[in-house]
Structure formats: C-alpha cells, structure tokens
Amino acid sequence: MTARTLARALLGRRARLRWVHLVLGGALLMPFWLVAALVVLPVAGGGNAFLGSSVAAQFGAYAVALPLAWVAGLFPLVRPLSVGMARALCGVDGARFADGPARGGAARRRTAGWFTLHVGVGGILSGMLLALPPFAVSVMLLPFAPGLRDWLRLPASLDTAWALALAPFAGLAMLLLLALCATAAGALLARCAPVLLGPTPADRLAAAEQRAAELAVRNRLARELHDSVGHALSAVSLQASAARRVLDSDPAFVREALAAIEDTTRRTVGELDAVLGLLREGDTAAKAPAPTLADDLPGLLDRTRATGTAVTAQTGVDAAALPVLVSREAYRIVQEGLGNALRHAPGSPVDLRIAVSGDEVEIVLENPLSPGSPAASEGSGPGARPGSLTGSPAGSRSGGGHGLAGIADRARLLGGSASAGPCGGPGEAGWRLAVRLPLTPSGGGTR
Known part of the structure; x- marks a missing residue:
C-alpha cells in the first residue's frame, strides 16, 4: 500500500x-x-x-x-x-x-x-x-x-x-x-x-403492497383511457368515413356526422382530462365524475348509432337504482363492447341486453362477424361457445388489443365474471360478450 x-x-x-x-x-x-x-x-x-x-x-x-x-x-x-x-x-x-x-x-x-x-x-x-x-x-x-x-x-x-x-x-x-x-x-x-x-420482511411486504397498489392505479388509468379514447376514436373514424363517402350527395347526413364527431370528441376530451388529472401531482381541481349507466347510457347508444351501426338495446334494469360502482364499471364494459363491435365488425348490427338476474347484473352484447375474419372461422361449428376471459384463448379477438382483458379485470375486481368468444352456427358466425356483475361488489372493487 x-x-x-x-x-x-x-x-x-x-x-x-x-x-x-x-x-x-x-x-x-x-x-x-x-x-x-x-x-x-x-x-x-x-x-x-x-x-x-x-x-x-x-x-x-x-x-x-x-x-x-x-x-x-x-x-x-x-x-x-x-x-x-x-x-x-x-x-x-x-x-x-x-x-x-x-x-x-x-x-x-x-x-x-x-x-x-x-x-x-x-x-x-x-x-x-x-x-x-x-x-x-x-x-x-x-x-x-x-x-x-x-x-x-x-x-x-x-x-x-x-x-x-x-x-x-x-x-x-x-x-x-x-x-x-x-x-x-x-x-x-x-x-x-x-x-x-x-x-425487514415486514418492510419488504409493505413495499410490495405499495408497488401493487401503484400498479393497480396505473392499470385502472390505462383501462379508463383505453375504453373512453378507444371507443371515441372508433366512432369518429366511422363517422368521418361515412361523411366522406356521401360528402357531395347527402349534405344533411354530413352535417349530422360532423355534429356527432364534435359531440364525441368534446366528451372524450373531458374524460381524458379527468383521467390525466389523477396523474397530476398536487392537482386539487375538481375532477369530472366517471360516467355511469344512469348518466350516459342513452348518449353512448346514440353516439354509436351515429356511426351508422344499428344498436338494439334491451335494458330491463333501473340504472339509477344500481350501486354507483357497479353502474360505473358496467358503463365502461358496455362502452368497450360497443367499441370492439365498431372496430372488428363495422356496420354490423349490435344487440345489447342488460338485465338483473337474482343478485347480479347481466350484460350481453352480440354482433355478427365479417365472413372472412379469424373469429368468424372459429365460430363455424355448432358447438362453438364463448370462452372465459381469465386466460382462455377463446377470450382473444382478432386485433390483439387489451380491451377484453380490461373487461375481465373490471368484472373480477367486483367479484363477477366475463366471457367472450364466437357464437352461432355455420353461416351465422357472431361474437358474444357476456358479463355478470354482483349488485354487492366484493374483492378489490372499492377503487
């Protein structure tokens, strides 16, 4: 040395x-x-x-x-x-x-x-x-x-x-x-x-719980952004495409499409600001409340129909009587289901059913599939049935997005279940999304 x-x-x-x-x-x-x-x-x-x-x-x-x-x-x-x-x-x-x-x-x-x-x-x-x-x-x-x-x-x-x-x-x-x-x-x-x-082991456990809580918040924000922005972009894309095709022949339709685009983007910007507000450190401004079935289900259906998609809705439930948490998650599930239909089967009619069965709310969305889509070929057998969204391959849809996984997470956090997959027989291939949410949420649904 x-x-x-x-x-x-x-x-x-x-x-x-x-x-x-x-x-x-x-x-x-x-x-x-x-x-x-x-x-x-x-x-x-x-x-x-x-x-x-x-x-x-x-x-x-x-x-x-x-x-x-x-x-x-x-x-x-x-x-x-x-x-x-x-x-x-x-x-x-x-x-x-x-x-x-x-x-x-x-x-x-x-x-x-x-x-x-x-x-x-x-x-x-x-x-x-x-x-x-x-x-x-x-x-x-x-x-x-x-x-x-x-x-x-x-x-x-x-x-x-x-x-x-x-x-x-x-x-x-x-x-x-x-x-x-x-x-x-x-x-x-x-x-x-x-x-x-x-x-110590207790410190490591507390740190792991903190990381899990932060990850849950990030996943929630990702789901909110995916559902609201994804649905809006799909709707706006179809509305703009339809307006472009009839720009010279049907000015009235073009005006309606532009008005629908304006309304959709305005609402989406508000929802986007509310979600991003959660990320602003020290932001004490009042946040816009998350939409629920009671607040905006008719508006959601109208905006979807404005794209030229025929939506048949059967709502055998008093949305105002639902718990706020259930109503909020149900709204996002319906929004994502309609957005999937717009993206993967544009122009196909959608059938929506919301009903109370016992102590659960049941949400079912069905729509025909395009004849050449991979999901349509999966559903060509008489025994084709929807699969669970807990990891089954049937729970994936052509396009590789994360919307169905987000639906599964929403249902799981409330103690419910979700399934999706091809349905119908030969020549009648369709897609079916079925979600059941308990009226009394359990698990981690108190986010």
Missing part, C-alpha cells in the same frame, strides 16, 4: 464523512451520558458532578448511558433519522436501507441495536478526538518545551535524551493510531448499517 493510498484511506473524503458520522454519534450520546452521570458519578464518589471525577466513574456513566440509548432507539422515528445520516455519511448504497419508521418489534430492536452501536462507538471515538490530539502534540513538543515535562508529570525514566528525541515520533504515532481507529470504526459502522437498518 503506497503512502498516497494510505493517506486517502485515512483522510480521504469517505473517511472524513465517516469521522463526521462518528462525531455525531458521540454528540447523540451526550444527553444519555449526562443523565447517567447524575446517578453514577455521585455514587462513585467523584468530587465534582462532571469535571474532576475518576476515569472509572466516567466509564461507569458510559456503561449506564448505552442501555438508555437502546431504549430511545425503540421509537419508530429513530430509524428514518439514522438512515438519513447513514446514507449521507457512511458511503453505503442508499438502496440497501429501509425507508420509513420501523414497523414491528424486529425492526425496532434492530434499529435500537444500530443506534446503541452508533452512539457507543461514536462516544468512544469522540473522547479520543478530544483528548488524544492535544496530548500527542504536547509529546511532540517535549524536546523544545521543558516546561511541558513537569505539566505532563513524566516519570524520570522518560526524562532522558533518547526518550526526548523519540517524543516527536511517538506523538505522530499517536495521531496515526487515532486515524486508524477512526477509519476502522467508520468501516465497522458502514458494514453494520445495511444489516441493522436494512428492510
């Missing part, structure tokens, strides 16, 4: 930061030491409460202060403070530390152990930093200041020419020893910090 490497290890930036960390530990020990000194020093027979007491009494107060520090370390907020100091000063990767207050007895005990170790080692080293440098400098000056010999009360055996000649080297050795002790103590704390302040 070269002199430069040794100097960097003892006095480099990392070493200096660790020295500061140790001195902070010594400062944190002082209140506990003072409380212990009020009890220990008088019992030990020290003349003065703090100054002039024996070394044994000083270490006795230190020994009593450590259990007091351990008790203080049990408080949950000690961990964030300790982690903050360790991250900034110990030179350890911050990702190895736990975040937040200590959860559970194991985390509190580990934090208390770290706090005791930090203040204990820091207290010893702080005492050495206060006492040893002045003494070492005094020893180095012995050959040049005879008065220091009496002040230090050196034994006669050390008051020789050889001893005085070696005194400067002895002083330098003391300072080097102090640097080595500080470096070793800093390295010890850096090694123990991730072990005692790292995440």
Whole structure:
C-alpha cells in the first residue's frame, strides 16, 4: 500500500464523512451520558458532578448511558433519522436501507441495536478526538518545551535524551493510531448499517403492497383511457368515413356526422382530462365524475348509432337504482363492447341486453362477424361457445388489443365474471360478450 493510498484511506473524503458520522454519534450520546452521570458519578464518589471525577466513574456513566440509548432507539422515528445520516455519511448504497419508521418489534430492536452501536462507538471515538490530539502534540513538543515535562508529570525514566528525541515520533504515532481507529470504526459502522437498518420482511411486504397498489392505479388509468379514447376514436373514424363517402350527395347526413364527431370528441376530451388529472401531482381541481349507466347510457347508444351501426338495446334494469360502482364499471364494459363491435365488425348490427338476474347484473352484447375474419372461422361449428376471459384463448379477438382483458379485470375486481368468444352456427358466425356483475361488489372493487 503506497503512502498516497494510505493517506486517502485515512483522510480521504469517505473517511472524513465517516469521522463526521462518528462525531455525531458521540454528540447523540451526550444527553444519555449526562443523565447517567447524575446517578453514577455521585455514587462513585467523584468530587465534582462532571469535571474532576475518576476515569472509572466516567466509564461507569458510559456503561449506564448505552442501555438508555437502546431504549430511545425503540421509537419508530429513530430509524428514518439514522438512515438519513447513514446514507449521507457512511458511503453505503442508499438502496440497501429501509425507508420509513420501523414497523414491528424486529425492526425496532434492530434499529435500537444500530443506534446503541452508533452512539457507543461514536462516544468512544469522540473522547479520543478530544483528548488524544492535544496530548500527542504536547509529546511532540517535549524536546523544545521543558516546561511541558513537569505539566505532563513524566516519570524520570522518560526524562532522558533518547526518550526526548523519540517524543516527536511517538506523538505522530499517536495521531496515526487515532486515524486508524477512526477509519476502522467508520468501516465497522458502514458494514453494520445495511444489516441493522436494512428492510425487514415486514418492510419488504409493505413495499410490495405499495408497488401493487401503484400498479393497480396505473392499470385502472390505462383501462379508463383505453375504453373512453378507444371507443371515441372508433366512432369518429366511422363517422368521418361515412361523411366522406356521401360528402357531395347527402349534405344533411354530413352535417349530422360532423355534429356527432364534435359531440364525441368534446366528451372524450373531458374524460381524458379527468383521467390525466389523477396523474397530476398536487392537482386539487375538481375532477369530472366517471360516467355511469344512469348518466350516459342513452348518449353512448346514440353516439354509436351515429356511426351508422344499428344498436338494439334491451335494458330491463333501473340504472339509477344500481350501486354507483357497479353502474360505473358496467358503463365502461358496455362502452368497450360497443367499441370492439365498431372496430372488428363495422356496420354490423349490435344487440345489447342488460338485465338483473337474482343478485347480479347481466350484460350481453352480440354482433355478427365479417365472413372472412379469424373469429368468424372459429365460430363455424355448432358447438362453438364463448370462452372465459381469465386466460382462455377463446377470450382473444382478432386485433390483439387489451380491451377484453380490461373487461375481465373490471368484472373480477367486483367479484363477477366475463366471457367472450364466437357464437352461432355455420353461416351465422357472431361474437358474444357476456358479463355478470354482483349488485354487492366484493374483492378489490372499492377503487
């Protein structure tokens, strides 16, 4: 090891930061030491409460202060403070530390152990930093200041020419020893910090739950955007295409199509702003409520019919009487089902049925398929039946989108079920989407 490497290890930036960390530990020990000194020093027979007491009494107060520090370390907020100091000063990767207050007895005990170790080692080293440098400098000056010999009360055996000649080297050795002790103590704390302040199983579980909650919010926002924007774009595309074809021959139809496009885009921009508002940090503006069956089912059907698609609706349910959560998710399911019909079977009639069956709401959408579509060929057998959307290949539709998966997620979160797939016999290939939602949602549907 070269002199430069040794100097960097003892006095480099990392070493200096660790020295500061140790001195902070010594400062944190002082209140506990003072409380212990009020009890220990008088019992030990020290003349003065703090100054002039024996070394044994000083270490006795230190020994009593450590259990007091351990008790203080049990408080949950000690961990964030300790982690903050360790991250900034110990030179350890911050990702190895736990975040937040200590959860559970194991985390509190580990934090208390770290706090005791930090203040204990820091207290010893702080005492050495206060006492040893002045003494070492005094020893180095012995050959040049005879008065220091009496002040230090050196034994006669050390008051020789050889001893005085070696005194400067002895002083330098003391300072080097102090640097080595500080470096070793800093390295010890850096090694123990991730072990005692790292995440416990409870912390990892809480972090996993937090990530799952964030992912659920992201998935919900993705579904909202997919359903509202996807349906609007499909409707607008068909309306614009139909208007283009009859631009010269049927101006009245073109005006109706443009009005429908304007209405659809205006509503979609409002829904898009409401969804994106959830992503704006600190956004306290009032958010537009999510549409429900009771609010906008007739409007949704009218906008779909404006594309030239014939929609037959049988709604044997009082939408206003449905729970808001069920009504909201049912609206999005119907919206996505109609959007699928517009994308995959444009111009084909759609049959929508919404009814209450027992304690469930049943939603069924059916539409014929184009003769050449892959889904049409799948449904060419008399035994063709819709498949569950929980992972069955029958739950996928030509085009590879995520709408059916979103429908399945909505139904599952409410404790319901969903299925989709080809239906009908030869020559009558169609697509059927069937969803059942409980009137009393269960599971994770309270988003």
